[in-house]
Amino acid sequence: MIxxxxxxxxxxxxxxxxxxxxxxxxLEDARKEGQVAKSREIGNGLGLLAxxxxxxxxxxxxxxxxxxxxxxxxxxxxxxxxxxxxxxxERDTALVFRQLLLQVLTVTAPVLLVGVVVAFVCEVAQxxxxxxxxxxxxxxxxxxxxxxxxxxxxxxxxxxxxKSIAKIFLVLYICYGYLKDKWVLxxxxxxxxxxxxxxxxxxxxxxxxxxxxxxxxxxxxxxxIYQRVKFSxxxxxxxxxxxxxxxxxxxxxxxxxQIRQKMREASRRRMMQDLPQADVxxxxxxxxxxxxxxxxxxxxxxLVIAKGEDYLAQRIKETARENGVEIVENKPLARMLYANVxxxxxxxxxxxxxxxxxxxxxYHVKGKV
Numbered sequence: 001m002i003x004x005x006x007x008x009x010x011x012x013x014x015x016x017x018x019x020x021x022x023x024x025x026x027l028e029d030a031r032k033e034g035q036v037a038k039s040r041e042i043g044n045g046l047g048l049l050a051x052x053x054x055x056x057x058x059x060x061x062x063x064x065x066x067x068x069x070x071x072x073x074x075x076x077x078x079x080x081x082x083x084x085x086x087x088x089x090e091r092d093t094a095l096v097f098r099q100l101l102l103q104v105l106t107v108t109a110p111v112l113l114v115g116v117v118v119a120f121v122c123e124v125a126q127x128x129x130x131x132x133x134x135x136x137x138x139x140x141x142x143x144x145x146x147x148x149x150x151x152x153x154x155x156x157x158x159x160x161x162x163k164s165i166a167k168i169f170l171v172l173y174i175c176y177g178y179l180k181d182k183w184v185l186x187x188x189x190x191x192x193x194x195x196x197x198x199x200x201x202x203x204x205x206x207x208x209x210x211x212x213x214x215x216x217x218x219x220x221x222x223x224x225i226y227q228r229v230k231f232s233x234x235x236x237x238x239x240x241x242x243x244x245x246x247x248x249x250x251x252x253x254x255x256x257x258q259i260r261q262k263m264r265e266a267s268r269r270r271m272m273q274d275l276p277q278a279d280v281x282x283x284x285x286x287x288x289x290x291x292x293x294x295x296x297x298x299x300x301x302x303l304v305i306a307k308g309e310d311y312l313a314q315r316i317k318e319t320a321r322e323n324g325v326e327i328v329e330n331k332p333l334a335r336m337l338y339a340n341v342x343x344x345x346x347x348x349x350x351x352x353x354x355x356x357x358x359x360x361x362x363y364h365v366k367g368k369v
Contacts, residue, residue, distance in 0.1 A: 020242055022235035030235060036126070037231035041163075041220035043122035045213060050118045052209035054111050059202045065107045073100055126224075159226065166219060174212050179204075271306040271343055272315070276323035278305055280362045281316060282337060285329045289313035290337040291320070292347070294359055301346040302355050307338050326362045333358070 022030075030036070055062075073096065105112075182204065189197060237245075275281075278291035279302075291306035308316050320327055333354045341347060347355050 018236040018238050018241075020237045020239060022232070022237055023242065023245060025245060026235060026237060035231075037228040038123070038126040039220060039224040039227045041216075041223040042126065043119050045217040045220040046122050047115055047118045048209065049213035049217065050114050051111060052206050052213055054114045055202070056206040056210065058110055059206060060199075062107050062111075063198060063202065066104070069100065069103055156230065163219070163223065167216070170215060170219065171212055174215055175208060178208050178211060267343070268312070272319055274305045275316060275319050276325065278320065278325050280358055281306075281320045281325055281327045282330050282334045282358060283313065283317060283327060284331050284334045287313060288334040288338045289316040289320075290334055290341075291316060291325070292337075292355060292359070299346055301349075301352065302359065303346055304337060304341045304343055307341075307343060309338065326365060328358050328362065330354070330358060 185200060189200070192200065275291055278293045281289055281291045283289045287310060289306075289308055289312075290304055292302045293305045294302040306316055317327055319325075333351070336351060337347070337355075341351075
């Protein structure tokens with residue numbers, strides 16, 4: 001018995017099964033790599049349809065212009081053949097053929113131009129305009145035989161096989177349905193004049209091409225839907241991949257938490273260093289402590305230079321005692337200042353009166369007034 005592992009064919013990535021829709025960042029990264037949801041059949045179908053429509057209305061004029069080239073070319077033969085030995089003159093022959101090629105390109109230019117424009121418009125309409133050369137870069141992982149084996153026996157390979165078979169049957173069915181009523185004309189083709197024969201061939205080819213292209217577009221639209229669904233499934237991510245992407249974009253939450261903690265500690269150190277300059281510490285008295293400093297030369301209103309709650313409030317009061325800063329108990333004012341004024345900000349106007357009374361008391365105690 002041969003042991004086998006079905007997980008060999010599983011679509012799993014880092015962190016388990018891919019069940020989550022792709023993030024915008026992953027879609028943008030895939031776009032930069034040239035990975036987009038598009039169908040080549042749309043471009044092929046519209047290109048063929050436009051080509052045969054142009055031929056339908058331009059082939060008569062194009063045929064007349066091409067036929068008109070022959071008299072001019074044959075008329076130049078005596079000029080490019082050396083009279084005495086019948087050999088071709090190389091310089092004149094090259095000149096004549098360059099002129100012929102230029103005239104042929106001029107006549108066929110509308111057909112060629114339509115093909116290029118339609119192909120370009122189809123690509124831009126499907127994936128918008130963002131050119132990249134990355135898909136052309138060599139990728140050595142494509143030489144992996146295991147990956148190639150997976151692609152051969154993949155759902156995508158099966159879909160491509162079904163599409164190819166459908167194209168063949170589609171073309172055969174439409175050709176048979178259209179030509180079955182024209183066999184009599186084609187069998188009597190030798191009875192027609194040259195221009196009649198060319199006209200019949202042109203009409204048959206263009207009408208048949210338009211029918212094939214129109215029906216082909218149905219297959220192309222179905223392929224476009226399939227490609228978009230397939231691309232969406234291929235771009236799915238695991239929960240772990242989403243977490244890792246979030247960490248890369250926003251930073252590791254633990255690291256960010258440590259940074260915030262360090263910033264808070266640094267802010268507290270600066271706050272405790274500035275505390276000895278305070279005029280008064282207003283307390284709750286047990287839960288809150290807010291240090292106030294008033295210097296008319298620095299600011300028009302008193303500033304909060306330190307504040308804290310619970311343990312930090314006790315530290316502020318201990319430091320205030322060590323540095324001889326007056327401590328005043330005022331429960332409502334302490335709560336209001338702690339809740340509404342950040343460190344470094346001025347006291348709001350609605351609290352001027354209450355803070356002024358505390359400062360006046362402190363100045364009176366210290367004999368400043």
